[in-house]
Every structure is written in C-alpha cells, then in structure tokens.
Amino acid sequence: NAGVTQTPKFRILKIGQSMTLQCTQDMNHNYMYWYRQDPGMGLKLIYYSVGAGITDKGEVPNGYNVSRSTTEDFPLRLELAAPSQTSVYFCASSATRTTTYEQYFGPGTRLTVT
Amino acid sequence: GQQLNQSPQSMFIQEGEDVSMNCTSSSIFNTWLWYKQDPGEGPVLLIALYKAGELTSNGRLTAQFGITRKDSFLNISASIPSDVGIYFCSGGDSWGKLQFGAGTQVVVTP
Numbered sequence: 001n002a003g004v005t006q007t008p009k010f011r012i013l014k015i016g017q018s019m020t021l022q023c024t025q026d027m028n029h030n031y032m033y034w035y036r037q038d039p040g041m042g043l044k045l046i047y048y049s050v051g052a053g054i055t056d057k058g059e060v061p062n063g064y065n066v067s068r069s070t071t072e073d074f075p076l077r078l079e080l081a082a083p084s085q086t087s088v089y090f091c092a093s094s095a096t097r098t099t100t101y102e103q104y105f106g107p108g109t110r111l112t113v114t
Numbered sequence: 115g116q117q118l119n120q121s122p123q124s125m126f127i128q129e130g131e132d133v134s135m136n137c138t139s140s141s142i143f144n145t146w147l148w149y150k151q152d153p154g155e156g157p158v159l160l161i162a163l164y165k166a167g168e169l170t171s172n173g174r175l176t177a178q179f180g181i182t183r184k185d186s187f188l189n190i191s192a193s194i195p196s197d198v199g200i201y202f203c204s205g206g207d208s209w210g211k212l213q214f215g216a217g218t219q220v221v222v223t224p
Contacts, residue, residue: 004156031210042118042202042214043157058211090156101145101206105156 002026004106006091012112013081021076021109023091031094032074033058033103034066036087043090049074081113120203120215128223133190135218137203143213145206146179146186151217152199160201161188190220198222 007022025032030051035043035058045058049068063085065077074093078085088110092103120137127133137146145164149157161172163179163186170177176189186205190197203215 040216042120042204042216043212044214045211048211092156101147101204101210101212102159102162103212105149105158107154107156 004091004093004104006089006106006109008109009107010110012114013078015081015083015113017081018077018079019081019111021078021089021091021111023074023076023106024072025074025091025093025104025106026072027093027095027104028071029093029095029104030071031096031103032068033092033094034064034074034076035090035092036060036085037090037108038087046076046089078111083113085111086113087111118203118205118213118215120218122218123216124219124221126221126223127193129193129195131193133193133197133220134187135201135203136185136187137205137215138185139205139213140184141205141207142183143205144183144208146177147204147206147212148175148177148186148188149202149204149214150199151202157202193220193222195222195224 004025033048034046044060047066049055088108091106094103147162148160151157161177168179174191200217202217204212
C-alpha cells in the first residue's frame, strides 16, 4: 500500500538551476497539496489542487509552479532555484471536501540550493 | 496568514510520565488536528477534532477542541520510547486549508 510517494528523496541544486519534484498518490484522492518545512517551523502551503486540471496558490507560491494533469500526479516545478528554497518539501493528499483536513503526507524531498 | 502558537517548543520526559502540549490562535478554526513527525518522515495524522468542546482519544492520546475554537491541547499518557518525535497542531480554516504550529519536540528518556 504505497499511499503518497515522492521522488527524489534528496537533491542538491546550484543557484539558477531548475528541477521538478514528483508526487504520486494511489488512493484516488481528489485533493493534493505541496508544503515546505523550514528548520524549527511548521509546514507552509505552497500550492494545492482540488482535482485534475485545477490548481491554486497557497501561502508561499513565489518561485514555484504546479500542474495537475491526472488525479494521481501533482509535480512541483522550481524554475530558477534560489538559496531561500532550501527546505524539506512534502506532498500530501486528502479524499473529499468533508475530509479535506485529514491529509496523508509523503516522506518528503530534502532540497539544498547552493 | 493566521499564526498558531504551539507550546512548549520542546520537552524532555521520563518513560512513564504524562505529556501535555497546547496550541492557541488569534483566529477561530473549523477543525483542529494533531500530527506526529518521526525523523526523516512526513507527518502522520493522530487525531482530528471537528466540534468545539470535543474531547477525543486515540489509545494513550487525548485531544480537545477548545470551546472558543481558538485553541486545542494534546495529552499523551504513560509515555513510551516510541513517543519521541515532533508533534504538530494544525487548524483547518473555512477554505479547507491547514495552518500548522511550529511543533513540540518530545524526547523520552528511559
């Protein structure tokens, strides 16, 4: 039972490089989310999606882009990496509007930008 | 955005002791949830609270949704070594999004 999977687990980027963080869920959840977690801080919402083809900005969207072409996948794109984007990134999903708060998280991607 | 104040920031306890942590906000929430994060892992949902005043248990864990809808607490009874980790409170707003506290680091010593 895979749940929410994320790849890669670790990545080091140079300033200005681009990359895509992958997220896949096999629970047929409509809602998916991307968060970042900085040391000693709670999670901050970057982007979210309520279904295939629908995405919206969260609290900290600058420097990121997302797409949702299928129910299962929700990739996060960093176009021009900056040191401020060094963080741990978590993808999450939830089933329905009534249980949207009960989110299932992936294991995270630890990103360092140098 | 709304800010959740979670306390204490960390706690060192002996095995068998009870643990208590809380979360407060200046704004009301529709839902309060408590998550636990183990090192190198994503958060895992422990308890979800949907009604002001609600008191819910999950094994040795007990959580309450404050009457004012601006606070919640989590208690862990008779702590064991596997209780070590970071506990996050989160509040669900009316747009269906979660706000997270900064976490309480729990260390259990034998």
